[in-house]
Amino acid sequence: MALESLPITGQLATLNQAQGKLLDLSIEFGPRLFAAALILVVGHYFGRWVGRLLDKMLKHMDLDITIRQLLTRIVRGLFLVLFLVMALQNLGVDLLPLIAGLGVAGAGVALAMQGVLSNVAAGLTIIFTRPFRVNEYISIAKEEGLVENISLFSTTLSHVDLSRVVIPNRKIAGEILHNYGEIRQINLTVGVAYTTDIGQALGAVEEVLRSNPRVLQEPRPVVQVVTLADSSVNIGVRPWVSVPDYALAIGELNRSVLETFRQQGISIPFPQREVRLLDSGR
Structure with missing residues (x-):
């Protein structure tokens, strides 16, 4: 009987040890995790508030809606990154190796996503040079229609038959454009x-x-x-x-x-x- 109880006693000891270790980790890192989560939640709502405030300010400057949306999203993204860095620092994460790793990974992703990045570059060119605007009628790349939306990746045209044409921005940049206006x-x-x-x-x-x-x-x-x-x-x-x-x-x-x-x-x-x-x- 004594010999049979030894394995059970050992398993109970191991379980108790694991529970104790988990409890110690919870006591040590629990407050940090809670604080990090709280920082991210605050950053999310703070970024939205700043974005709405910036959008109201840009409306008074009579900027195009596409530029307003782009600037608002950039500012919100910057605040989210800032609060993410604060949350990681609160957890004790060393950011220098993380930044170096992200740089190497970013180079690989850039090579794999050349088409997407070319769309983004073309989208920025369209947004800031403004060869056409939302609610203007254009003809380009053998398509024509009313400009419904301009994003970083594509431009959406609407037709009188209620259909939509989505054109990648890289297909627009450098093409001959006929802008009918309104x-x-x-x-x-x-x-x-x-x-x-x-x-x-x-x-x-x-x-x-x-x-x-x-x-x-x-x-x-x-x-x-x-x-x-x-x-x-x-x-x-x-x-x-x-x-x-x-x-x-x-x-x-x-x-x-x-x-x-x-x-x-x-x-x-x-x-x-x-x-x-x-x-x-x-």
Whole structure:
């Protein structure tokens, strides 16, 4: 019996020793862990508070929303890093070897993430040079749409069909950019017969443009004869509208011009060809 109880007694002693060691570690490091966790929580909320305060200050400076968001995130990140360093120091962590290790690891990560870093570099270029802004209509990289969001990694465009196009920033930097801004010019062409009173036709088109609420009166719409075609005199109709009204305005103007021409008896001719048959026997 005595021999059988020895292993059990040894296991109990080992368990008691482990519990004692764990208790000693808890007493020694428990307050430090609690303090470190408290420092991180305070840093999180303090960084958010400073970020909101900075955003309010930048709004009064009339800065672009993308720059405001970037600066706010940078400041919040710096405060989080500062409080993280304070928490590590409270735990007694030696920061010099940690910083050296992070430097070596950072070099490896940079090599592995060249595409991501090129997007970030291009994003910073876009944000600070501002070739376009949010709510402007642009055409680039064989895509076009309304700029919905500009981030460090990508730019999001929205279409009238409610779809979105996400373009990596590295695809934008260095490309030819067409920035329409917040208004677009419609380019319509309508043909009238050669017998038509051109003054009457131009006046009818101008009246249609004045009566459409989507058409902007400044810049002034352009209405002029653009082509003397084979079967018609072509009138160019080029008004400006806001970007959201572009697609709807095209349909409305086409319909209004057609109805107005019918009411005033202005003919829109069909393409015509004159064919002559020559007698080859003569």
